[in-house]
Amino acid sequence: MNMIQIGLIGAAGTLLAVQFKGGREEYGIYISIVLSLIIFFCVLDHMGIIIEAVKTISSYIHLEAAYIGTLIKMLGITYIAELSAGICKDAGYQTVAVQIEIFGKLAVLVLCMPVLLALLDTIQEFLS
Numbered sequence: 001m002n003m004i005q006i007g008l009i010g011a012a013g014t015l016l017a018v019q020f021k022g023g024r025e026e027y028g029i030y031i032s033i034v035l036s037l038i039i040f041f042c043v044l045d046h047m048g049i050i051i052e053a054v055k056t057i058s059s060y061i062h063l064e065a066a067y068i069g070t071l072i073k074m075l076g077i078t079y080i081a082e083l084s085a086g087i088c089k090d091a092g093y094q095t096v097a098v099q100i101e102i103f104g105k106l107a108v109l110v111l112c113m114p115v116l117l118a119l120l121d122t123i124q125e126f127l128s
Contacts, residue, residue, distance in 0.1 A: 006039055006042060009035065009038065009039070010035060010039065013031055013032070013034070013035040014032075014035070016031055017029075017031040017032050017035075029090065029091050032087065032090045032091075033087055036083055036086065036087055040079075040083055043079065050072075050075075051072060054068055054071065054072065055068065066114075067115060070111055070112070070114070070115060073111055074108050074111055074112065077104055077107050077108055077111070078104060078108060080104070081100055081101055081103065081104025081105075081107075082101075082104070084097075084100045085097040085098070085100045085101045085104075088100060
């Protein structure tokens with residue numbers, strides 16, 4: 001799907017969810033969750049293109065496959081954390097959303113520690 005289609009689906013779903021705000025508010029939340037999942041799966045369709053582009057770039061600059069895998073995992077963690085936190089915020093659970101965001105940031109930090117340590121080792125070798 002292209003951006004225009006996603007934008008139209010999002011706008012139509014939002015307008016539909018607003019209609020339920022007055023009476024059955026939970027239906028609006030369900031519509032919001034379904035819309036978020038539809039958009040998420042559309043993003044997953046594009047992830048194959050992004051992965052191929054990153055592999056091509058890595059072949060040009062000869063990066064280790066572990067670094068590329070780490071980069072893709074970080075991208076996935078940030079997107080899922082943002083999506084989940086957005087759904088929680090829409091449902092009125094800001095505290096849970098903040099906790100999801102904090103966990104996502106910490107998960108990315110844990111993933112990048114080996115890369116950071118390898119970078120520091122390389123810098124130490126240059127300085128020695």
